[in-house]
Amino acid sequence: MTLRVYNVLGREKQEFVPIEPGRVGMYVCGPTVYDDSHIGHAKTYVNFDVIVRWLRKSGYDVLYVQNITDVGHLLESGEDRILKKAGQLHAKPMQIVETYTRRYFAAMDALGVTRPDISPRASGHVPEQIKMIETLLEKGNAYEVNGSVYFDVTTDPDYGKLSNRRVDDQESGGRVAERGEKRNPEDFALWKRAEPEHILRWESPWGEGFPGWHIECSAMSKKYLGATFDIHGGGVDNMFPHNESEIAQSECANDAIFARYWLLVGSLTVDGVKMSKSLGNFTTVTDVLQRHSPEVVRTFVLSAHYSNPIDFSDDALSAAAKGWERIYNAVRLTRRALNTAPTGGDGNGILAQLEQTKTAFAAAMDDDFNAPIAIAALQELTREVNTLLNSGTSVALDVVKAIDETYTSLAGDVLGILPKGDQVAADSHREDALVEMLINMRAQARANKNWAESDRIRDELAKIGIILEDRADGTVWKAG
């Protein structure tokens, strides 16, 4: 089975062939840490999380690098986002950086997003950035003006190859690009002179200043993955100018192809409009997780192909939750059967279905990480599992184990939509015992056909979030 990916560079689906067999170097543009992560970030990093998980499941040794932008990312007004926030809170810039970096990781951890192998910070790689800028100056791709250095886009004939933007035909149209001290309106900053009030500043051959936004990714990806690496990821909204600039800088400085495969994630929208800080239409990850489990949020994100946009709403989350519950109920049913299944028994018929599911799942993921189809394969399996486990036949232990392993591997390891192991709280045994006691009391009432009493117990438990289900083999419960 070969993996095929849609390469934005060239706009076609291609067979994935890593530079070095069995190894994948992957760089994904990370967040600028000046505020809390919202669900739009969640989509991007859950999508790449599943991509990394699948690559690893497929046997690749993946080195996953994702930067933390903590300097140089300016607002339209020219203010540094970090400095602005620091000013508002009367804090040191690096306090802001620390705070929101930690919160970013906390949010991603909560979503079950595997941490990158390396999370380099821009501020920690200023020497590397300066060195690359010096190279670009030496090669004539950049020029210095008043302590700032700009990249001259006219020196790179390939400039625009990712976004299909030619420098020539940018002019017409409504927006008049700002030229300022730049030679061409499209030129972008590699290094900016620091004004006196700008406290995030470093020494450089051009005086005190700070690096431009794009150069960090070029410098850090080179440091950790080499001049040429396999996969570069990010959100489509950064294709231009950020990704385009990265390519230009890196390929001019290194005389080598930058990233071989470009995978860009579609944006998350609200009422059809992109969720963003500036529009104020965002919901933080923390807020969403108060209403929906991480697994449901992931299921929602994975319900559309990574490259497509997805519209966020409570209704959409609820629909995803229902679909997820159907799968998870079957997993629960399976794990419950694990305790009671006999060594010898029936149910072998489903083994073929398990193989079919694995094959369909792998084919889906190998086809540009098509998670929606992978989930559909799990849904179809779920129908079979429910039918078997509710049929009353005595299913053999190794069959139940095989079902559980399939779910654990595909839904758990790859998609990350099964809750992690048994996180049994200290009190939970006591809770178990209390619920069991109430179930027994209710069973007594039911035996006496005292429906009023039995329904009262069920209703009272439902009020505190405990759902009872009467099955042929007894009553089971789950925390809603």
Next chain:
RNA sequence: GGCGACGUGGCCAAGUGGUAAGGCAAGGCUCUGCAAAAGCCUGAUGCGCCGGUUCGAAUCCGGCCGUCGCCUCCA
């Protein structure tokens, strides 16, 4: 104005040449004391519109309409 993406049943969403996956919602049924859960059945002669290519198109080509993204900070 330029560069892109998208438009599939009530909603979400796969499908890129061979006769429309999957989920949610809805209705009917089975099971159940009831409920929940689960299962079964029902649903697009049709894939924005108009042309064209083809034995055959949601899928390819052309035109049009609409929505969104980027071009200015954003994942």
